[in-house]
Amino acid sequence: MSESTADQRALLPTASAAQTLAALGGLLRPHRLLALSAVAVLVVGTGVGLLTAPLLGRIVDLVVERRGPDALVVPMVLLLVVAVARGTATAIGSALVARLGETVLASLRERFVARALRLPLERVEQAGSGDLTSRVTGDVTIIGKAVRQALPEFAGALLTIILTLAGLAVLDWRFLCAVLLAVPVHILTVRWYIPRATRIYSAHRVATGALQHQLLDSIGGVRTVRAFRLGERHGKLLEQRSQGAVDLALRGIRLVSGFFSRLNAAEFIGLAAVLGTGFFLVDRGAVNIGTATAAALYFHGLFNPINAALFLIDDAQSAGASLARLVGVSELPVETEPASDAPTPVDGSVKVSALSHAYVDGHPVLSDVDLEVRCGERVALVGASGAGKTTLAKLVAGIHLPASGSVCLGGVDARELGRAGVRRAVTLISQEVHVFAGPLAEDLRLARPGATDEELRSALETVGALEWVETLPDGLGTVVGEGGHRLTVTQTQHLALARLVLADPPIAILDEATADAGSAGARVLETAALRALQGRTGLLVAHRLPQAATADRVVVLDRGRVVETGTHEELVAAGGRYAELWAAWSAGRNDT
Known part of the structure; x- marks a missing residue:
């Protein structure tokens, strides 16, 4: 080394x-x-x-x-x-x-x-x-x-x-x-x-x-x-x-x-x-x-x-x-649980103010980012690799602490909520989803330990996964994970989205959750993601621009800054950075 x-x-x-x-x-x-x-x-x-x-x-x-x-x-x-x-x-x-x-x-x-x-x-x-x-x-x-x-x-x-x-x-x-x-x-x-x-x-x-x-x-x-x-x-x-x-x-x-x-x-x-x-x-x-x-x-x-x-x-x-x-x-200190009188988010809104972050001093990844997401709104984060999309998502999810600026969830500063409070308000799903060894039902209950089988089936049905789950050898009792029934990438992400429904957080972040599923699988998961986000605020780190096009609003990042924001139609008509990305994606699709 x-x-x-x-x-x-x-x-x-x-x-x-x-x-x-x-x-x-x-x-x-x-x-x-x-x-x-x-x-x-x-x-x-x-x-x-x-x-x-x-x-x-x-x-x-x-x-x-x-x-x-x-x-x-x-x-x-x-x-x-x-x-x-x-x-x-x-x-x-x-x-x-x-x-x-x-x-x-x-x-x-x-x-x-x-x-x-x-x-x-x-x-x-x-x-x-x-x-x-x-x-x-x-x-x-x-x-x-x-x-x-x-x-x-x-x-x-x-x-x-x-x-x-x-x-x-x-x-x-x-x-x-x-x-x-x-x-x-x-x-x-x-x-x-x-x-x-x-x-x-x-x-x-x-x-x-x-x-x-x-x-x-x-x-x-x-x-x-x-x-x-x-x-x-x-x-x-x-x-x-x-x-x-x-x-x-x-x-x-x-x-x-x-x-x-x-x-x-x-x-x-x-x-x-x-x-x-x-x-x-x-x-x-x-x-x-x-x-x-x-x-x-x-x-x-x-x-x-x-x-x-x-x-x-x-x-x-x-x-x-x-x-x-x-x-x-x-012996490391544990995260302290929020006090009983600690403030709680009043809704699923997200407000980011003057947010800056750097993993290495002198090399900022985000610089003075301002962003407001209304409760229930679905916002897609778009940009080239290294633009800062995932970093912004992780800061909102409380995985990283910002170098400067603030993140407010439901009107409460994330620093007042603490990491445990942020985790209750925000669930992040990335493209790296783990399937735990054991019955599929127990894997799902990680999100809600007391969930009944009917509640599990309801969550699976919400994201369109119940049909293939019922075809498994033992249904919800099928052993998956290491040494068990092997799930496809699409099925694995389906389980992650079902867990999201069971956890029922007010804010959900999908960080390129459909990136590894292939074209057909990605379309299935994009539909599942939209259904899983119903009734909650959604931040989508969009790997596929069609997923961004379905969002209520698109935020374009470039070199750690927000350079454009608007609906898909507005940004395409504006002819800016997003329009360039959309044109490049459309050309690539036509070539195939």
């Missing part, structure tokens, strides 16, 4: 370490009993497992003393009991830890999704859709993997280390001192590794988000890319961002290799110290061979837990970076 591209996107926030820990504590608090139960079972299992080394040491003493096979029966039976008890307790404890982790992860995911769905669309657009999707997909996957695999293993490893060190102290404090000689190497290794890993994994998550954003842009706009012969440029951007993600991944692999080479050095130092101490103590009669054997086995048994615990720091760093990204979004 090029730095210039990254700087242009205001990425969604990432929580600090303190914020992440505080959020994690809040998620764990309701499940304290489960957490304590999991720890208690793991402690019991680990403690029972530590009896293995002393029992093996006892067997060594019995062999040295030549006590005979009969003396070995009891220690062998005890070893079997220990193995079974440890395995059972470890399995139960790991299951409890996994359950705790999955419960907390589910709570975090619900908080994240709930907050993400309430983010202002302007904020999401500033960050880029890839940033949000990478968090809800890649970051959740990484945390889920850590919860299911790393967390139970880490909990068991940490308890094993603590209790084993206590066991060495019980055998002889000098064995514990010998083992601690390896600790400085472990500490230096972790201090060397963590800062580097944190930077690399955080950067890799950002690079992955940038790559996903570029993929969504290139694939979602593939027709535009082809039309303007931008394939090579987009290919290079994908290659650059893919290479950036790969380079960071390779740096992480090299870092892990250096990490384990240092751990191997610590194992050598610790084991040499324990064996040397055992030889010294046995030679002086301070301990017997069995005790020295148990100490060596204890330390050898620490190899895997220590390596696992330290290696899981790798997973913890990756999961921690992902967790911070999720918490960063879930």
Whole structure:
């Protein structure tokens, strides 16, 4: 990812370490009993497992003393009991830890999704859709993997280390001192590794988000890319961002290799110290061979837990970076609901005054736009690509906040209504309509959750969609969306218009809602749109001029300014910008 591209996107926030820990504590608090139960079972299992080394040491003493096979029966039976008890307790404890982790992860995911769905669309657009999707997909996957695999293993490893060190102290404090000689190497290794890993994994998550954003842009706009012969440029951007993600991944692999080479050095130092101490103590009669054997086995048994615990720091760093990204979004302030005494629009009128907006400073998209739309009036916004039609529509819909000027809905300033109030007054339908997986009826009820089947059929009939819906395998119960019945572009837009009827807002904005349907489908949808707009104010961002011709009034924008306004007939007769567009469209139609 090029730095210039990254700087242009205001990425969604990432929580600090303190914020992440505080959020994690809040998620764990309701499940304290489960957490304590999991720890208690793991402690019991680990403690029972530590009896293995002393029992093996006892067997060594019995062999040295030549006590005979009969003396070995009891220690062998005890070893079997220990193995079974440890395995059972470890399995139960790991299951409890996994359950705790999955419960907390589910709570975090619900908080994240709930907050993400309430983010202002302007904020999401500033960050880029890839940033949000990478968090809800890649970051959740990484945390889920850590919860299911790393967390139970880490909990068991940490308890094993603590209790084993206590066991060495019980055998002889000098064995514990010998083992601690390896600790400085472990500490230096972790201090060397963590800062580097944190930077690399955080950067890799950002690079992955940038790559996903570029993929969504290139694939979602593939027709535009082809039309303007931008394939090579987009290919290079994908290659650059893919290479950036790969380079960071390779740096992480090299870092892990250096990490384990240092751990191997610590194992050598610790084991040499324990064996040397055992030889010294046995030679002086301070301990017997069995005790020295148990100490060596204890330390050898620490190899895997220590390596696992330290290696899981790798997973913890990756999961921690992902967790911070999720918490960063879930901790964003929510939109405040309008107060009970807040003003409400008195009708469906729209008044735009001296409206200006720019996505990048110094490059205005709209400049001093004035526009009044009467309640119930249908106004078409027309202009060349880049004229500012969609930006004006988004400002009226409250998706963006204007740089200057004002938008009044039903006589109330949009700033007084707040984003939530604007959403209740205005519904925007674009050409990018999503069909949610599930029964078609539930897809429609997103607009009005309590709608009856009769109300759904009425809305479908209003926009002319009931006929084809009734031909589906299960009618309203037909499963659509991902993995279900595939709908055509025209049918998808039909559903969007039916949702509009069900939501019943006073103001509706159709942003090129018929652009992808083809000529025949567009004519069907234009008729459906007119029926859906009956009784409400309509703003039409017109992709097809015939749709503009049916509007009560046409507003022509050019370079961010209103240059003409009037009925279709008036503007054609005036011979201005709209007349030029109409003549060009008519000529193109005659050529075909």
